[in-house]
Amino acid sequence: xxxxxxxxxxxxxxxxxxxxxxxxxxxxxxxxxxxxxxxxxxxxxxxxxxxxxxxxxxxxxxxxxxxxxxxxxxxxxxxxxxxxxxxxxxxxxxxxxxxxxxxxxxxxxxxxxxxxxxxxxxxxxxxxxxxxxxxxxxxxxxxxxxxxxxxxxxxxxxxxxxxxxxxxxxxxxxxxxxxxxxxxxxxxxxxxxxxxxxxxxxxxxxxxxxxxxxxxxxxxxxxxxxxxxxxxxxxxxxxxxxxxxxxxxxxxxxxxxxxxxxxxxxxxxxxxxxxxxxxxxxxxxxxxxxxxxxxxxxxxxxxxxxxxxxxxxxxxxxxxxxxxxxxxxxxxxxxxxxxxxxxxxxxxxxxxxxxxxxxxxxxxxxxxxxxxxxxxxxxxxxxxxxxxxxxxxxxxxxxxxxxxxxxxxxxxxxxxxxxxxxxxxxxxxxxxxxxxxxxxxxxxxxxxxxxxxxxxxxxxxxxxxxxxxxxxxxxxxxxxxxxxxxxxxxxxxxxxxxxxxxxxxxxxxxxxxxxxxxxxxxxxxxxxxxxxxxxxxxxxxxxxxxxxxxxxxxxxxxxxxxxxxxxxxxxxxxxxxxxxxxxxxxxxxxxx
Numbered sequence: 001x002x003x004x005x006x007x008x009x010x011x012x013x014x015x016x017x018x019x020x021x022x023x024x025x026x027x028x029x030x031x032x033x034x035x036x037x038x039x040x041x042x043x044x045x046x047x048x049x050x051x052x053x054x055x056x057x058x059x060x061x062x063x064x065x066x067x068x069x070x071x072x073x074x075x076x077x078x079x080x081x082x083x084x085x086x087x088x089x090x091x092x093x094x095x096x097x098x099x100x101x102x103x104x105x106x107x108x109x110x111x112x113x114x115x116x117x118x119x120x121x122x123x124x125x126x127x128x129x130x131x132x133x134x135x136x137x138x139x140x141x142x143x144x145x146x147x148x149x150x151x152x153x154x155x156x157x158x159x160x161x162x163x164x165x166x167x168x169x170x171x172x173x174x175x176x177x178x179x180x181x182x183x184x185x186x187x188x189x190x191x192x193x194x195x196x197x198x199x200x201x202x203x204x205x206x207x208x209x210x211x212x213x214x215x216x217x218x219x220x221x222x223x224x225x226x227x228x229x230x231x232x233x234x235x236x237x238x239x240x241x242x243x244x245x246x247x248x249x250x251x252x253x254x255x256x257x258x259x260x261x262x263x264x265x266x267x268x269x270x271x272x273x274x275x276x277x278x279x280x281x282x283x284x285x286x287x288x289x290x291x292x293x294x295x296x297x298x299x300x301x302x303x304x305x306x307x308x309x310x311x312x313x314x315x316x317x318x319x320x321x322x323x324x325x326x327x328x329x330x331x332x333x334x335x336x337x338x339x340x341x342x343x344x345x346x347x348x349x350x351x352x353x354x355x356x357x358x359x360x361x362x363x364x365x366x367x368x369x370x371x372x373x374x375x376x377x378x379x380x381x382x383x384x385x386x387x388x389x390x391x392x393x394x395x396x397x398x399x400x401x402x403x404x405x406x407x408x409x410x411x412x413x414x415x416x417x418x419x420x421x422x423x424x425x426x427x428x429x430x431x432x433x434x435x436x437x438x439x440x441x442x443x444x445x446x447x448x449x450x451x452x453x454x455x456x457x458x459x460x461x462x463x464x465x466x467x468x469x470x471x472x473x474x475x476x477x478x479x480x481x482x483x484x485x486x487x488x489x490x491x492x493x494x495x496x497x498x499x500x501x502x503x504x505x506x507x508x509x510x511x512x513x514x515x516x517x518x519x520x521x522x523x524x525x526x527x528x529x530x531x532x533x534x535x536x537x538x539x540x541x542x543x544x545x546x547x548x549x550x551x552x553x554x555x556x557x558x559x560x561x562x563x564x565x566x567x568x569x570x571x572x573x574x575x576x577x578x579x580x581x582x583x584x585x586x587x588x589x590x591x592x
Contacts, residue, residue: 067112068127068170070273071105072134073280076163078102079141080284102142106135122176127169134162178236185232224253231260240268291364293342294349302363302371303423309361309373310423313416318376320383320415322390323430324352326368327408327443336400343400344407351393376415387413387445395443408443410434418448462518465511468498469523474511475499476531478549491548494532496524525553 078098113131116124227245234242244264246257289301297305309319326348333341345368352362352372361373374386391411397404412434419426429448437446468474478492498506515524532549539546 067273068109068131069167070277071109071112072163072166073277074105075102075109075138076160077280077284078105079138079145080287099142102138106138110135116173121173123169123173127166127173130162130166130169134166137162182236185229185236224249224257228253228256228260232263235260235264235267240264240271291349294346294364296349296353296370297361297363299363299365302361302365302373305361305363306371306373306423306427309375310416310426318415318417320374320376320381320386320413321426321430322372322374322383322387322445323365323412323414323427323434324370324372324390324394325410325412325434325438326394327410327438329368329407332405332407336403336405340400340405344398344405347398348394348407351396352390355389355393383413383415383447384445387411387447391443391445409445410437410440410443411445412437412448413445414448418450461514462520465514465518465520466523468500468511469520469527472527472531473499473501474524474527474531476528476535478535481547481550489547491550492546493550493552494528495552496528525551 078101081098109131113124113128117128224246231242231244242264244257244261246253247261248254249257289297291298306321313319326344329341329344332344345364349362349364349370352370356362356372356374359375361371363371365371372386372390374381374383376383391409394407394409397406399405412430412432414426414430414433416426419429433446433448437444474496475498477495477497479495480492481490482488483490496508498511500506515521528551532551536546536549
């Protein structure tokens, strides 16, 4: 028996050799084993045909479909590069190379789709139609980019949906082919198992000698089949490093094994292409979410992160948002050029990253503004300490071409616990605190508090003030002034009050903030001056010596040319020799 098994192991399988082995058995087994051999032969042919046919379709689908996705991904990347180059005016060899790459990848994709159509793959016609639309959109996008970078960028973004559809159809073809091949492999496995059982049953019925002969024959036949089936199943499970057996054989199993090894090669190549595509996708996502100069997050990524962390804080937890606005940045650009400005931005971005911890977020919001979000989950990080560290990092000298560049910063700090509403309310709070810090006229920071927010007025408030000015509802009250040295009369100060038709007499606190908010200081000042000048004429006509009337003017109004002209023209027109003084107010004195 040992010699028989050793001999069977050395024999190479072929249809005729199997028949010879069966006929070498007892004569009584001739008919039964001949029938079983014929069945095995037909089964093997069916299995081989199914595997080879399924592999051919699967190979085309995988090879061509994934190549289409790869080439179209290259087209998308080149379109993005072409859009960026067109915006900065790049021409020449780089532009020509990009255009050639786009054309080449479109042609290769067209050829791959044609191959899939020739193979009669399901969905190939639909893929062809979608690709035609994508190719037309791509050509139009290239023309638009070359003519107008902005329109080209919009056209490129509009073509992403068509690109996604083409990629989805290509992947669908590959998936269907993979599923069909897997089903064919499973059927082949089932047929192999059934063949093995038939051999065992036949051998058991024909006696001990039949069992020995059938067992030897079944091992010769089923071992390669089961080995190859297990190999294919391992490949489908993702084990692409599995060794393919029986490749050295020169019979049917050797050819099947060669096909399986070719399948393994295609799947390995496909995985490499998929990894490359994922890497390129990750690079594109990084470009889309990061600032190209400083390598920190951009405004889009910042808004997304802020919205997400704001939602998290609704379930507990706190964070602080720091708005960093650089001071004295423009003079550096003007004096030393944009290279110096870029060096400042990159150096500060690096310093901010070094100061932050994992989980913190640094972004360039645009121009010379940075946004920093710091979670306060452990409640051990003090917002003011963080702001001081950021301020110190900003004010440190920045080396550039043998010089030391210096900038300052105004930092607005807002804690999530101090703001209600939505994330944009937090940004508005930090912005308000930043403007408070700017009033210091030196690098500083300010922490937001609700008292910083100005009172908000609506359209109805503006209409009410304008109507009061038109109707003359503001009236003058004159407060006497006394000379402290002599206790004598020193004139009057005109004080405006609002004679509201419904609320009665209202003090300045009810209307001055609204007048300032809506920019109606000029209208209000004219109305006050008109009433004061009219009253002065009446006082003069009645023989009263007012000793002069002081009108309180807003500093911004007095600083304008129109405000100064208002005072001069009004005084000369009505009083001829009135004098004007300024001490936080304008004084018009009558000669009477």
